[in-house]
Amino acid sequence: MDGKEISIEMSAIIILLIVSIGIAGGFLLAFFWSVRDGQFDDDYSPSRRMLFEDEKKNEESKE
Amino acid sequence: MEQEKTNILTLCDHCGDTCYKQSVTLGDKLFCCQGCKSVYQILNDNNLCTYYDLNAHPGITQNRTIRKDKFAFLDNLEIARKLIQFSNDKQTHVTFYLPQIHCSSCLWLLENIRKIHRGIISSRVNFTQKEVFLIFDPSSINLREVVELLTRIGYEPHLSLEEVTQAQVRQIDRTRWYKIGLTGFCFANIMMMSFPEYFSGGEVLEPIIKKTLTTIIVILSIPVITYGASEFFASAWAGLKNKHLNIDAPIALALVITFGRSLYEIFTGTGPGYLDSMSGIVFFMLLGRWLQDRTYQTISFDRDFRSFFPIAVNVLKDNDVLSIPVDQVKPNDIIQIHHGELIPADAILSKGNAEIDYSFVTGESLPVTVDKGEIIYAGGKQTAGLIDLVVIKGVSQSYLTNLWNKESINAETTTSYSFIDTLSKYFTYIVLTIGAIAGGYWFWQGQPQLMWNALTTILIVACPCALLLSANFTKGNILRILSLNKFYLKSANVIESLTKINTIVFDKTGTLTQNNKMKVRYEGRTLSLETKTQIASLLVHSNHPLSKAVLQYLETPASITPDSFRIIENKGIEGWIEEHYFKIGSPSFTDQSDTNRKESTVVVKMDNLVLGVFYVTNAYRIGIFDLFKSLKPNYHLALISGDNPAEELTLREKMGTESELLFEQSPHEKLAYIQYLKENKKANVLMIGDGLNDAGALKESHVGLAVCDDDNNFTPAADGIIHASKVSVLHQILNYIHSGQKIILFTFGISIIYNIIGLYFAVQGTLSPIIAAILMPSSSISIILITYGLSEWMAKKYQLK
Numbered sequence: 001m002d003g004k005e006i007s008i009e010m011s012a013i014i015i016l017l018i019v020s021i022g023i024a025g026g027f028l029l030a031f032f033w034s035v036r037d038g039q040f041d042d043d044y045s046p047s048r049r050m051l052f053e054d055e056k057k058n059e060e061s062k063e
Numbered sequence: 064m065e066q067e068k069t070n071i072l073t074l075c076d077h078c079g080d081t082c083y084k085q086s087v088t089l090g091d092k093l094f095c096c097q098g099c100k101s102v103y104q105i106l107n108d109n110n111l112c113t114y115y116d117l118n119a120h121p122g123i124t125q126n127r128t129i130r131k132d133k134f135a136f137l138d139n140l141e142i143a144r145k146l147i148q149f150s151n152d153k154q155t156h157v158t159f160y161l162p163q164i165h166c167s168s169c170l171w172l173l174e175n176i177r178k179i180h181r182g183i184i185s186s187r188v189n190f191t192q193k194e195v196f197l198i199f200d201p202s203s204i205n206l207r208e209v210v211e212l213l214t215r216i217g218y219e220p221h222l223s224l225e226e227v228t229q230a231q232v233r234q235i236d237r238t239r240w241y242k243i244g245l246t247g248f249c250f251a252n253i254m255m256m257s258f259p260e261y262f263s264g265g266e267v268l269e270p271i272i273k274k275t276l277t278t279i280i281v282i283l284s285i286p287v288i289t290y291g292a293s294e295f296f297a298s299a300w301a302g303l304k305n306k307h308l309n310i311d312a313p314i315a316l317a318l319v320i321t322f323g324r325s326l327y328e329i330f331t332g333t334g335p336g337y338l339d340s341m342s343g344i345v346f347f348m349l350l351g352r353w354l355q356d357r358t359y360q361t362i363s364f365d366r367d368f369r370s371f372f373p374i375a376v377n378v379l380k381d382n383d384v385l386s387i388p389v390d391q392v393k394p395n396d397i398i399q400i401h402h403g404e405l406i407p408a409d410a411i412l413s414k415g416n417a418e419i420d421y422s423f424v425t426g427e428s429l430p431v432t433v434d435k436g437e438i439i440y441a442g443g444k445q446t447a448g449l450i451d452l453v454v455i456k457g458v459s460q461s462y463l464t465n466l467w468n469k470e471s472i473n474a475e476t477t478t479s480y481s482f483i484d485t486l487s488k489y490f491t492y493i494v495l496t497i498g499a500i501a502g503g504y505w506f507w508q509g510q511p512q513l514m515w516n517a518l519t520t521i522l523i524v525a526c527p528c529a530l531l532l533s534a535n536f537t538k539g540n541i542l543r544i545l546s547l548n549k550f551y552l553k554s555a556n557v558i559e560s561l562t563k564i565n566t567i568v569f570d571k572t573g574t575l576t577q578n579n580k581m582k583v584r585y586e587g588r589t590l591s592l593e594t595k596t597q598i599a600s601l602l603v604h605s606n607h608p609l610s611k612a613v614l615q616y617l618e619t620p621a622s623i624t625p626d627s628f629r630i631i632e633n634k635g636i637e638g639w640i641e642e643h644y645f646k647i648g649s650p651s652f653t654d655q656s657d658t659n660r661k662e663s664t665v666v667v668k669m670d671n672l673v674l675g676v677f678y679v680t681n682a683y684r685i686g687i688f689d690l691f692k693s694l695k696p697n698y699h700l701a702l703i704s705g706d707n708p709a710e711e712l713t714l715r716e717k718m719g720t721e722s723e724l725l726f727e728q729s730p731h732e733k734l735a736y737i738q739y740l741k742e743n744k745k746a747n748v749l750m751i752g753d754g755l756n757d758a759g760a761l762k763e764s765h766v767g768l769a770v771c772d773d774d775n776n777f778t779p780a781a782d783g784i785i786h787a788s789k790v791s792v793l794h795q796i797l798n799y800i801h802s803g804q805k806i807i808l809f810t811f812g813i814s815i816i817y818n819i820i821g822l823y824f825a826v827q828g829t830l831s832p833i834i835a836a837i838l839m840p841s842s843s844i845s846i847i848l849i850t851y852g853l854s855e856w857m858a859k860k861y862q863l864k
Contacts, residue, residue: 011271013272017276017279021279027248028244032241035237035240036237042189042190042191042192045188045190052117
């Protein structure tokens, strides 16, 4: 009885282990994706580009 | 006086340069020149003035005229095809290198360029590479027009022979990112999976869980050793093949033994292994390498003459002018060179007025007049009008470009043994001896099991990874601090070469002196403001550097229009102004005897009466003489200049009597002098120069430093690039680099303490994985922190931060 309960808990831990590795692996893949996409090639322009206002907004703010 | 003050404070609204003379205005905007104004007009007409809101004075000075058909060669399909990456009838893709890119305004404008011309479909800037990737519609705009558009708004693409002779695709290496990411992932997860084992003492765990955990650990460790650590194995192998034991060899050995022993322990069930420590070490070492090897992508250290030479040249054939790729120019072709263009091949002048600026080739500071029938050497720049030349040698065979055909300049300098390699060698020998003694002791005691245990753990501890870490992190941080001081090194190895330097050789023109600043001295009658204004109003029409220097010295606005004037190229200017007849120019032009051959002189004659003489010399960079003073005790100094010995006395006095001063040296003689120093004097030479004439010497010396005036400038191939304003702090920089060596030794000492603790357990055969897992990260992290802290502190000490 006792032994069986423990093995159920234990198998839960095993599942959790695999899940946690899986999630971490997902982040690793996301990192690879971003590297492949060239996000680490230029660390200046993307951060500035997002600060530029869009054309339409620009005209509105002028009016 | 007040007038002058406000003049100095007025800055051009486009580029931020001081507006001299009469400035150009448009509405409430003020510009230093017509060029800046026209850029503003284009942007204003296209609603692109956000450019000026993002940064103050974002523009690049446009104070130069661009010839109308300068880019006509782009109509030549053969040349265009070499630049274009992809093309069909709807889209053409092209990437340009724009050295002018420097701020977010540049980024914004270039990415909005389609608003100026609808034919441009999209544009994207890579800021770190200073490149713009353009897609345009070839049916509404062609390559030439795109380049002309970019030039009109102040971003003239850098189009050189290099771009077309080399493969276009510049692949960015991203493997290090993958390696760091993967190893970091494996390291963190292995560490986490090892915790239950450590906390439970290895006994309470259920066998299934233990089995699952170790399986995952083993699986995760495989990519670490096969992929993450692959570069250490490759480098160790390369070293061994050359019969050289570099630092990667003991590291590779330690990694293999750690991995093998861990697998053995895990499969025999005798222990959990050291896979967590191993992957941690690999991770930290990769980080260190990354920090050290972060190169400056925007800076090219390997330029040869091809990046300075144009792509195409105008060739006269049967009364037609054709654009021909420069490398196809053959002897006996007749080429046309316009004002401001570089002569691509040795040629004989056949038509026109040639005034050649050879500062690039020879280091002479003033243009030379060439008569018809004389040879003009490749690399010279025409400063007068249009000339025709008959080519006598192909581009790659010319006098200057011949430098690159020499064996020695192309031969890779043999890698000298790095001092950390030597250090690691001794370190390895010592540890191997300890290993042998400990193993022998346990064998003697009749415990062969413990013998293997001790031997392998000692080899694991013997890994000189701490030494590698301290070297990588120290050098990486030194490179970073130096780059803040506008001193860029090609690689971390140059740091070590710099510590061995004992001889410093300077070039004069452009290195010790300022390129665009002349020192003017006046002797003669005192000039009234009226006369000054008259002289200035006449001189403003001459483009000769001496006229410009005198004009700047006078600091008087050129407000009068002369009644008549005549310029005699390279001699002087004469003319009538406010009822006075002026003759300003060289002594021969003004009928004076040329007594002073050491300085350039400008004689001023009014109504056939000599008023006075302006003496013009190159101005030395600020702090140069102090630099000599502080370098003199520790280094042997020398000077090799292509210029005349006018400045010999001044320099002799400042550089000391032991220094060698050589003048009127050709590029080949400069190269030969460095060779002489290396072979006959066994000197470790640091050469500092700027022009193509120094290229041979820069390459031949142990460390070659190229001086650049602004970040957009092109410098010849060198081991490092130093900004002109920082030449005067060279002594501090060298001292700082020396202190870096001490930092590495010091942190190495600290890592030895950790090693002794590890060895204490190892020789007894009791280095448990948990002790390894504590020792490893704490030694790595403390070394990283100490080396960072010390290199920052030293930078403050030498006032580099």
